[in-house]
Amino acid sequence: ESAQCPPDEEAAFQDIQLYRYFNTNNLWINLRVLAEILAERSGVLGLPLIRNEKPVDPAKPSTPRVYQLETAMGAALAVIDGAQALRVPRSRFVPVKKNSDLLVLMSDAYDLREDFGLQLAADRAGAPPVVTLDDRYYLLYDAMTARFPHGAPSLRRCDALTVKGEVVFGRDIVVEGRVVVENDGDGALRLADGSRLRA
Incomplete structure (x- = not known):
């Protein structure tokens, strides 16, 4: 996620020659496996937290800045054993x-x-x-x-x-x-x- 990228690495992060694959935001999850994992981890998947700074009212950029805390489900690849990424055609993105x-x-x-x-x-x-x-x-x-x-x-x-x-x-x-x-x-x-x- 771009919000996780350090400012000094943004140019490399956006280089499509260096990073040729993108997250299509399509997730296929075996719900039985997910239920087992959540039961083992007290209902917490343990995804890394993302801090995203933005104005409190997006319609008024001059309003006070706040932090929106979020997670990226794509990060589940790193915390679920056996998770895989699939390569799909550009038309799916x-x-x-x-x-x-x-x-x-x-x-x-x-x-x-x-x-x-x-x-x-x-x-x-x-x-x-x-x-x-x-x-x-x-x-x-x-x-x-x-x-x-x-x-x-x-x-x-x-x-x-x-x-x-x-x-x-x-x-x-x-x-x-x-x-x-x-x-x-x-x-x-x-x-x-x-x-x-x-x-």
Whole structure:
């Protein structure tokens, strides 16, 4: 977990040539074995504690800083005898850490399968679009959806979308290629319904 990485090792931690495998946050647990382990350990698995510093109110970054204490279930690999990691295809790794990741999943870059799973559209050739949204305006879910009131734009043919400043997306907007939308002015830039953004 990034919160466990010492600051002086962050560059190496994020080097995908050095660390080629990622945690997909999929856990397969034999519940009978887990029950036995918990019974042996008085109900405590003994996972390492993670201290994560953040503002007490994420909607107001200026609020006092607090520590959120958490554990990472992936650490169970080290504390459960016989635990194993499985190598799965890249298609199984679809992290949603920020609203920019969620926007991609909400878009037509992904198809809804019959079993209600999401799958990257076949014509994307295995590569999802890279979206970067300005945290000043899109960090919180309600703030993001207020600026995408008609849902996500079409990202089917988008390689990358970067939004800087406050931008409100109209209905049926299509993004193609590598697009940067920037608003340096006061107030929101409103993109008209049906706009095609290309680069």
